[in-house]
Amino acid sequence: MQNYSINEALSREQIDEKLAQAGWHVQDKHRMNLYAGLGVAIREMDTNTGPADYMLFIDGKACGIIEAKREGTSLGSVAEQSGRYSTSNTSYIKRWSEDGQPLPFLYEATNVEIRFRDERDPIPRSRFVFHFHKPETLHEWLQEEQTFRARLQNLPELDPAGLRDCQIDAINGIENSLKQAKPRALLQMATGAGKTFTAVTQVYRLAKFAKAKRILFLVDRGNLGRQAKAEFENYTVPNDGRKFTSLYNVKQLGAAGVGDDIKVTISTIQRLYSQLSGKEMDDETEEHSTYEIESAPNQKVREVSYNPAIPIEQFDLIIIDECHRSIYNLWRQVIDYFDAFLIGLTATPTKKTIGFFGQNLVSEYTHEDAIIDKVNVGYxxxxxxxxxxxxxxxxxxxxTVQVRDKLTKAKRLQKLDEDETYQATQIDRSVIAPNQIRTIIQGFKDRCLPECFPERHWQGQGTDKHMEWVPxxxxxxxxxxxxxxxMDAVREVFNQGNDFCKKVTYKVGKKTADETIGEFRTSPIFRIAITVDMIATGTDxxxxxxxxxxxxxxxxxxxEQMKGRGTxxxxxxALQKVTPDAVAKTRFVLVDAVGVTETDKTESKSLESKPSVSTFKLMEQVARGDRHLDTLRSLGNRLMRLDIKLSDKQRQRVSQVAGKPLALLAGELIHATNEDTLIQNAVIATGKIEDxxxxxxxxxxxxxxxxxLVKPFHNPDLRELLEELRKDTEQIIDDSADELIEGTGYDSEKAEQLIQNWQQFIQDHKNELDAITLIYQKPYQQRHLSYDLIEQLADEIKQPPYHIAPLEVWKAYEQLEKAKVKGVPAKELLTNLVSLIRFATQNVNELEPFENTVNKNYQVWLNQMQQTGTAFNAEQLDWLNKIKDQIAQNAEMTLDDFEYTPFNQDGGLIKARQLFGQDLNKIIQELNGYLIA
Structure with a gap:
């Protein structure tokens, strides 16, 4: 006997319909015919761990699982159930996977949402898909030695010949993103820098080395499509000599649709929508930019339904040229339809564009290496x-924003008639801001972890599956x-699979949650757990x-209880068994992303502060006897607005409780309180004239x-239902980008402690370390600092009890004395210790990178030499600049340095003596002292 709810049964019916649309034969277990077609889905298929909601068969052999849930279920943790069934045995059933290996294709679904993963991927990670894949597609995937995501890992190093630096950066950035399976990436490249050529180069590499089946190249209008096609036709394949189109078919999308033999399909978004929706489109339409189309009056969001002729897996990759706002406004569902990587090209990314692409800006004009801080800090x-x-x-x-129903998770698109301003307190209530979460997690990964756990060497995270053991x-x-x-943001930002980060809440079930907590304690793979309150107290x-x-x-x-989880x-x-690269647990880090450490803590409940009466209060007043026409008019208007937002199922619930539709109930209140109606009825009842x-x-x-009119509101069930629907019905999704702002980092108390430690170190060692003694006591002409002495200083401050990282001290000064700090070093040069010491000992009033000091002093020195009648020719100035750079990097210049790069390439010491003669030694000694003054 089936034991799932009516709601789940309705979900199953709609899941059946979707499977049938995709070409699957859906059968009951007792009416099984595994060869009824290429793809067969068996309901409630028995396994040795219980019945799987659906088991998928291709050519008679099991290949996948669908775990079905009722509408509104959060699918984030359901992947564990589908994963369990994928490794369960079923008597006499043949499998596409080897014994003990999971079935490859795993889905979790309601009638509204579907998530999918391929267990053969290098890092299997669930993703949302618009629909189920076709059996023919899964059959094709099964016969491939590697999945597309696996093949992406084997892309060879890029040959830079014929490419600009920005193009090289762009391709490397895109491929790195693809290898990490990030669903979207954005490339910023200035107009005229060669975006299309870059894209064609990328397409060729994916076609040749990753065996990409089909790629869609979306353009803004028809003529740009033709230009793009010409670019493909003119592209000469590297190290081959043939043209791209002699190897691969390139076509512009037309009435014939997308052919299986077409490697690259070029289309406008308008044409693609026409093909998906089956709606005819005149050729002129796609000659207009989508900028113009969106700005035209009465434009509606384009919605699409599943089209088996163009399945969701039609393309492996979609490149969107000129990915401006219309792509994610009017046409968003067209893009979201496909189960494909998205690569956006633009010259001018807006905050909304960056947000749509998950803030994954893979390349700009120049590629900058991230600075990873190495600090040794306490709790x-x-x-x-x-x-x-x-x-x-x-x-x-x-x-155009997405508006999501809180209860069912169904989404719809809505174009805002006026600005929608929300406060920070509304986030995750009436507003969902996905990139706020992503920015916090990215900040934790990129800034908090390297700064708080510097000994873990975060630079090497590129290939290590477990990010070199995230604490x-x-x-x-x-x-x-x-x-x-x-959970989804953590997995994406850290480029990890489901096992890396899991949810531990009551919604997953108590037994499952307990098992997950136990796993979290002991598993080296499971690094990050997310909870609401299940691990807030008592859990060790x-x-x-x-x-x-x-x-x-x-x-x-x-x-205090929640903080105690880390103590x-x-x-x-024992620590090293689960975190192998940890030395010892001497502290934990409390990461505050919401101001929890700054808000007042109290046991009392907050008082009502809003001057206006809430809808629930209005209903209560009516139930108590309030019959004022203003009360009923306000209530009617509010309920009418609520009705507009409800789904059909929600309206049915209200009708059952109220005895009539909500729209009728609201309409009666509004009509009865109409001013003309009220006056007319009063004239009749009183016999008075209107005046x-x-x-x-x-x-x-x-x-x-x-x-x-108010009889229905005497029913408390109706009042509670309307309040539930009013509060929980929908959330606006703000996809725009977020950004870290000033204040990210250690709090001021920590900054003060760092500076105190630094100043104490100087005080303790000022008479012992030669480097410090030289800076303290001697005039600049005699301040000869050797690199060895600076290294001695750097080694000393890293030792107990100080544990000082110079760059962290610099940032602490920036936080507390921002007006006096002129920039942060681009990289952690040991010579910046000189700047820190001079600032800490109050020899100077500003803290600036050592290189800046050297450059400024060098210009002053040149001016003084010129004023005293000493002139240098161009060749001498070139050598003086090299000497200056040597001092900026190493705090000194010696005669021996002339035998090394870059001096030895131009003649070394012999050349230097030819240029400066007997003045060479004097110049070097003077620069060694003057430039660091």
Whole structure:
């Protein structure tokens, strides 16, 4: 007997329909015919761990699982169930996977959402898909030695011949993103820099080396499509000599549709929509830019339904040229339809564009290496601030946003008639801001981890599956849905699969949650857990080294309990079993992403502060006897607005409880309180003329009607239902980019402590270390600093009890004395210690990178030499610049240095003596002292 709910049964019916649309034969287990067609889906298929909702068969052999859930279920943790069934045995059933290996194709689905992963991928990671894949596609994938994502790992090094630096950076950036399976990437390249040529080069590499089947190249209008086609036709394949189109078919999308033999399809978004929707389109339409189309009046969001002739897996990759706002406004669902990587090309990315592409800006004009901080710090608070978290944001009028039903998770698109401004407190309530979460997690990965755990050497994270052991981390989320979104962001930002980060909430079931907590304690693979309150108190997870608050807490006692999750002591051997590169747990880091460390903690409940009466209060007043026409008019208007937002199923629920549709109920209130109606009824009832009517006359006449109108509101079930729907019905999704803002990093107390440690170190060693003694006591002409002496200083400050990282001291000064700090070093040169010492000892009033000091002093020295009658020719100036750079990098110049790069390439010491003669030694000694003054 089936034991799932009616709601789940309705979901199964719609899942059956979707499977049939994709070409699957859906059967009951007792009516099984595995050869009824290429693809067969068997309901409630038995396994040795229980019945799988659907087991998928290709050519008679099992290849996948669908775990079906009722509408509104959060699918984030359901992947574990499909994963369990994928490794379960079924008697006599042949499998496409070897014994003990999971079935490759795993889905989790409601009637609204579908998630999918291929277990053969290098890092299997669930992703949302618009529909189920066709059996023919899965059959084709099964016969390939590697998946597309696996083949992406084998792309050879790029040959830079014939490419500009920005093009090389772009291709490397895109390929790195693809190898990490990031679904979207954005490339910024200035107009005229060769975006299309870059794209064609990228397409060729993916076609040849990753065996990409089909690629879509989206253009803004028809003529750009023709230009793009010409670019493909003229492209000469590297090290081959043939043209691209002699090897691969390139076509512009037309009435014939997308052919299986077409490697590259070029199309406008308008033409693609026409093909998907089956709606005819005149040729002129695609000659207009989508900029113009969107700005035209009465434009509606383009919605699409599944089209088996163009399945979701039609393309492996979609390149969007000129990816401006219309792509994610009017045409977003067209893009979201395909299960494909998205690569955006643009010259001018906006915040919204960057947000749509997940803030994955893979390349700009120049490629800059990220600076990874190496600091050795103790326990403290690490604050992460983003613009949206602190200030909220405004979504401009005219923007098309996704609006999500909280209960069912169904999404619809809506174009805003006016600016939508929201406060930070509304995030994850009435507004969802995916990039706020992503920015916080990115800040944790890129800034917090390297700064707080410098000894873990975060530079090597490119190939290590477990990010060189991210410290065990617990994240506190606001609710189960929030936890799902955090979980997806963590997996994406860290480029990891489902096992790396999991949710631990009551929604996954108590038994499953307990098992997950146990796994979190002991598994080296499981690094980050997300909870709402299940691990907030009492749970002992000793290896935990980071606690991230992404929710605020008002209770001081509860806050202390939550912080306590990170305080457990663990011996070094036990810690290293789960975090192999850890030395010892001497502290944990509390990462505050919401200001939890800054808000007042109290046990009392907040008082009502809004001057206006809430809808729920209005209904209660009516139930108590309030019959004032203003009350009923306001209530009618609010309920009419609510009805517009409800789904058909929600309207049915209201009708069952109220005895009539909500729209009718609201309409009766509005009509009865119409001013003309009220006056007309009062004239009839009182016999007075209109001018003689008083407000009391109108109200008294209205009250008998009001008694009849408000009868449904005497039912508390209706009031509670309407309040539930009003509060929870929908959330606006703000996809625009977020950014870290000033204040991210250690708090001021930590900065002050760092500076105190640094100054104490100088005080303790000023008479011992030669490097410091020279700077303290001698005039600049005698301040000869050797690199060896600076290294001695650097080694000393890293030792106990100081544990000082110079760059962290620099950032602490920047936080506390920003007006005096002129920039942060581009890289951690030992010579910047000189600048720190001079600033700490108050020899100078500004802290600036050592290289800046040397450059400024060098210009002053040249001016002085010129004023005293000493002139240098061009060749001498070139050598003086090299000497200056040597001092900036190493704090000194010696005669021996002339035998090394870059001097030896131009003649070394012999050449230097030819240029400067007997003055060479004097010049070097003078520059060694003057430039570091």
């Amino acid at each position: 403290d608070i690490y604050r992460i601030k983003t613009k949206k978290s602190e200030e909220g944001d405004t979504i401009e009028a005219g923007t 065990k981390t617990l994240i506190f989320a606001k609710d189960d849905d929030h936890a799902d979104r955090i 997870i000793k290896p935990l080294e980071c606690v991230i608050f992404m929710r605020d807490v008002k209770s001081q006692a509860y806050y 457990r002591v663990i011996d070094a051997d 003689d009517l008083s407000d009391k006359d109108i109200q008294c006449t209205f009250e008998p009607t009001a008694d009849s």
